[in-house]
Amino acid sequence: MTEHTRAGRSTTEEGTDMRGDRTAAGGKADRKADRKADWAARKAEWRASEKARKARGEAPDYGSGPMGPPNAFTLLPWLLLGMGAISNIVHGETPNPWVGAAGLLVFNSLYVTLVFRAFHKPAREAAATRWCLGALAAVTCAMAGGYGGDWLLFFPLLGLATGAVVRGRRLAPVMFTVTAVAGVVAGLWEGWDALGIVYGTFLSGMVTAAILALAETVRELRETRQELARAAVDRERLRFSRDLHDLLGHTLSVIVVKSEAARRIAPRDMDAALDQVRDIESVGRQALTEIREAVTGYREASLAAELDRARAALTAAGIEPVVRQSGPPLPPQTAALLGWVVREAATNAVRHSGASRCEIELDGTRDRVRLVITDDGAGAVGSTPSGCGLTGLRERLAASGGTLTTGPAADGGFRVTAELPADPAAGGDGTH
Template sequence: MSLKHQTTCRMREWRDERRAREADRAGGTRPRRIRKKAGQIPEEIGPPNGFTLLPWLLMGMGAFSHLLQGKTSNPWIAGAGLLAFNSLYIAVVFRAFDKKLRTAPATLWSLGALAALTIALAAGYGGSWLTFFPLLGLATGAVVRGRVLGPIGLGLSTLAGVIGGLKEGWGAANIAYGTFLSVMVTAAILSLAETVRELRAAREELARSAVEKERLRFSRDLHDLLGHTLSVIVVKAEATRRLAPRDLDAALGQVADIESVGRQALTEIREAVTGYREGSLATELDRARDLLDAAGIEAVVRQSGPPLDPQSAALLGWVVRESATNVVRHSGAGRCEIEVTGTAERTRLTITDDGRGTGEDTPGSGLTGLTERLATAGGSLTSGPGPRAGFRVTAELPVTETDRIPA
């Protein structure tokens, strides 16, 4: 999937979520496509439920017909048994489609009672009453899961075959087969349906997580981009105001710089929106030097060590941009040193100023976001008072194996 397609999908998800929130606040109905994605409208057919297994009760119509025709001895006992069987069957199959209810003791006790009643009716009356064994198999397959399913299904089928053989002879052998098939097929189908629901829920959770990550990336990029850019524009505007009365050409140069910075900011914001933007350490060092010089702060930049991979250079470029902006806005410094050193194992960026010793290190600030970014890449970022005075920011990143391969 291309990056452009991913961006389009993310923007569509943001739009759908916004419309859903607006509909919820207004008390209206969500659009059909959003309700479908949220599971409020089934994609094709709804998930199976207790009603799915109710039509199989028609298998007991033979026993009910014999009861009405008076072909069953002790009709009152048989009628009570039939009513109890149907009640227990309905209760068990409806509880089977809720995971918590399915494993509850009440459900297991009801299934046990259903099994005892089935055995009693089949052994007492035989004939069409033997068809209750496959119904018991359906209820068992709906409730039982795991390794015990096979032994239980086999034992239940054997019991059905023995009782059927004693009551009806070899002609009732198909009851055993039907019982085993009911247990295993029902359990397989319902397990598959549960797996599909879990996978669908996991997919929705991953989509929500991806949207949240993209929102976080976008907010960080905007903070870093606009904070730096607006600081540069403010500094350039102040310089223009100071120079205009005595040096018009220099003031016009500052105005041209403001125009250039504004155009560059527009480009970077567009790139941030589409996810294409990758910073450059060298570019950010040049911009930081220009920003500090325009603010009247002496800038000293030193760089040594092996070349960096694009990802590491981009991360350190963000640190340079944020730190230089903080120096101009908060420190009141007269000198700022930016040093990049690299070894075979790690690359370190240190930014030190001689200002008031205050920096943007509060929770939720730009440096906090940069700390999270570097931690994701296996690096670290620390900030605090400098060794003598002022403020220091130190960022470290590990050198990957590919970086050690000579070009």
């Protein structure tokens, strides 16, 4: 009976051990699965954020990914190279252990301070950082020169801190100095075996400096790309506001003039008033089409169409239009730019000048085109807000190598003069 009891106990203990092993194995598998699930969740979150940034037209933010760029915490694990020195102190193999412990404390404090200051440019370039690096070099030389052995491994840590702090042209001479000192001190203890310390010191400093410089360059390029994207958005906003100002200013002026004409003639000639109303409807429909085209970015201001609209608008306002054209056919881009000038100048003449006559003269050669629009009014045509009207036209033409001058004409009235290269493509895209 006793044997059966013992056998039963043995079987029970064995079963308990087996269940414990299975439980431990299961817990380990669960922890591994949790880590994989957490990593997958972080990747999915990062990818979702990058899709959202792409949908908003922003540049990718590679620094926010699961791995991220290097930082001060990535340089702290290298302090484990000093575990051999700590072991020597614990086992009583180091003379004057309190001096060694104090040296380790000072070394670790200076190293942590330097690596955290290395990732902030103002702090990295401060005089205090250079003093900390000098103190770290002095402590390293004192400990390695006094104890040797595992304490020589602090030289590669000194090289790593040097590579993290010193950048640019100063890096090479400083690293050669640190490596030479490491070679001399290690050579006194290890002889030719000190080559490993020399190699480790030089390589740790140069590789650290290269990696951190590359990370900074990538960050600066990313910031530059984002700034260029913002500048492109600003340019597009400016183009769109300019187009809307030119389109709506001209169209609404024509509608106002024709509405006034319809109101004046309606009591005595209803048919003529209805003709003006039909013109208003046509102008409104054309304006809707032009605005849709401007929104989609495909609109080109045709010079011939703008001249026809200018004649109609001036005539409706009681201003006699006179148009003179000479020279060879114009390239589409040049004609589009001059079409904007005709539209704005005619609109200003209708709205501000109070003129009775407006002359539009276009003279072109193989190399250059000149457009002059003169009215005999007295309105302050040039007093448009900054960034709108004639100011916007001046920007358009300047982007294509042209000029726009405005001011009083010699015999009274107001004059707008636009000059452009016959082919402004070399000067930029002035239509937008």
